Amino acid sequence: MKKLILSTAALALTAGVAMADTIRMGTEGAYPPYNFINDDGKLDGFEIELGNELCERAELTCEWVQNDWDSIITNLNSGNYDTIIAGMSITDERKEVIDFSQNYTPPSNSSFLAMSADVDLESGVIAAQAATIQAGYIAESGATLVEFATPDETVAAVRNGEADAVFADEDYVLPIAEQSGGEMQIVGEPVPLGGGIGIGLRKSDGELKAKFDAAIQSMKDDGTLNPMIVKWFGEDAQTF
CATH class of the missing domain: 3.40.190.10 (Periplasmic binding protein-like II)
Known part of the structure; x- marks a missing residue:
């Protein structure tokens, strides 16, 4: 979905951290139906529901952090949060500076x-x-x-x-x-x-990537991911 054009300045940011007690999930909160602020002033959308489910399956304690799109990768690499789940398509250009989980939506x-x-x-x-x-x-x-x-x-x-x-x-x-x-x-x-949307992670956080990969795969395997996609994007949405 949304595809970030990366600045070369981001290449210098490598502030990875080990697995934390609480995983901070970075999102934009301005791109419905992926992520947005609802009428109660809370983060909502497909990726919020999905992210909460993935954290439960991965047995992680997670909290959401809202961040503007134009600095979302910079602040991931700076350590301000641990993941990006914000309608970000997996691209070769992004892979130069961050890692990705497997995709949770098709292209x-x-x-x-x-x-x-x-x-x-x-x-x-x-x-x-x-x-x-x-x-x-x-x-x-x-x-x-x-x-x-x-x-x-x-x-x-x-x-x-x-x-x-x-x-x-x-x-x-x-x-x-x-x-x-x-x-x-x-x-x-x-x-x-693009090549589908995935969770963005620091290159140093391989353990966290593996946990989210397994959680996403489990939703694909048990048939719960496609209905969630259809719920938020409609019957004509592309599914797995």
């Missing part, structure tokens, strides 16, 4: 969201969240990329005319289109990006 599509069907996706102005591979994809195309810090700002840019379309995970933009009452729509063809 999925990214799509364009616009106000009308006749927007120019090839050479127009396309909004994307900064430090994502959706942004990287647009930067390498013939379109003009405008980046924003949060996903909400990318959608607002289309609504206020700053951009012709927003390019993001289909799981993020499709509900916005469906709930807009016809104001916004999915346009163009979907683009497959």
Whole structure:
């Protein structure tokens, strides 16, 4: 899903720690339905439910830490939390600076969201969240990329005319289109990006990685992961 473009500065951050009594789970809290703040002001979403289940299966005591997307890998490597569970796709670029669990969602599509069907996706102005591979994809195309810090700002840019379309995970933009009452729509063809979403971990935390790998595999094996994906993403969601 969301795919981070890594800065070379992150390569220098190697602050791994041994297994702690409490595992701190880093998430963004701004990317529904993966992770968001609900009406009660609490973290909620697919990854919150999933993360809590994985911690129980791995017999870990876990707590959630909210962190902005643009510094989420930096703060993992700095030791501010122990995992990233924030809609982060597994990519070769990220693997240069962090490790990943096995994926807990299959690869999925990214799509364009616009106000009308006749927007120019090839050479127009396309909004994307900064430090994502959706942004990287647009930067390498013939379109003009405008980046924003949060996903909400990318959608607002289309609504206020700053951009012709927003390019993001289909799981993020499709509900916005469906709930807009016809104001916004999915346009163009979907683009497959990334290799599925996994838990990000410091390279030094191999023991913790093994625990989460085993917990994710157990959910795949006993058939509990797919229904959770469908619960949060709908009947048409890609499953294992």
